[in-house]
Amino acid sequence: MKIRHFKTSDAKDIADLFHRSVHAISTDVYSPEQLEAWSPSPPDYTMWTERLERMRPFVATIEGVVIGFIELESDGHIDCLYVHPDYQGRGVAKALFHYAKNAAIEHGCQTMYVEASKVAKAFFLKMGFEIQAENRVIKNHQALINYSMSGSLTS
Template identity: 55%
Template sequence: MRIRAYRPSDSVEITNLFHTSVHTIKQSFYSKEEREAWAPTPPDYTGWKARLLIKKPFVALKKNRIIGFIELESDGHIDCLYVHPDYQGSGVARQLLQHILIVAQKKGITRLHVEASKVAMPFFKKSGFKLIKENHINLRGQSLLNYSMSWSIQP
């Protein structure tokens, strides 16, 4: 696996990865209606293309296929971290997080923060993030639960 910066030609593949990742989350975490509110069908390719040009994520590749991506904003906010369902649990998320930690340190960012889903919260907690608060986000008529978490980067 290798990690590289986003390229505009990645937008469709990332959009599909996001949509697939959300829609394969177990019903015990988020209902079908909640998953559809989070990632509507069909995917908004135009909206994602514009978003990705701004966010410029890092992508994880295996055999030239995008298997995960992560976004790091200038204030240390991780807006997205998604791994293709075929590669979940194989260390992709950990390697993407390690990559942005290095990038953050080079940029002088001293704190990372995220709003983690019910699925992602245990990963971030295991990675050293501290739970700040629980959030209920209203999105397309659904109330989605996530968790604000933070991690202070040690020099």
């Protein structure tokens, strides 16, 4: 696995990965309507290209295939961390997280923070984050629960 900076040619693959990752979440966790609200079908490739050009995520690949990505803002905010369903449970999220954490430290951040989904909450707890609040977010007329979480980079 290699981790590198985003290239414009990654945009469609990342949009598809995001969509597949969201729709692979068990409907015991989020309803089909919530999953569709979170990631409407089909993906909006124009919106994703514009977003990714602005966010410039780190991208994990295996033999040139995009298998995950993480968006890190300059203040330590993680906006997205997604791994292709076929590669989940193989350390991809952890590798992306540590890559982003090192970048945040290099940029002088003292903390990282995220709004984690119900599924991602356990991962961020394992990475040393603490829950600050439970949030109810309305997206495309559906209520989604996520968690404001943060973790120190100085300890």
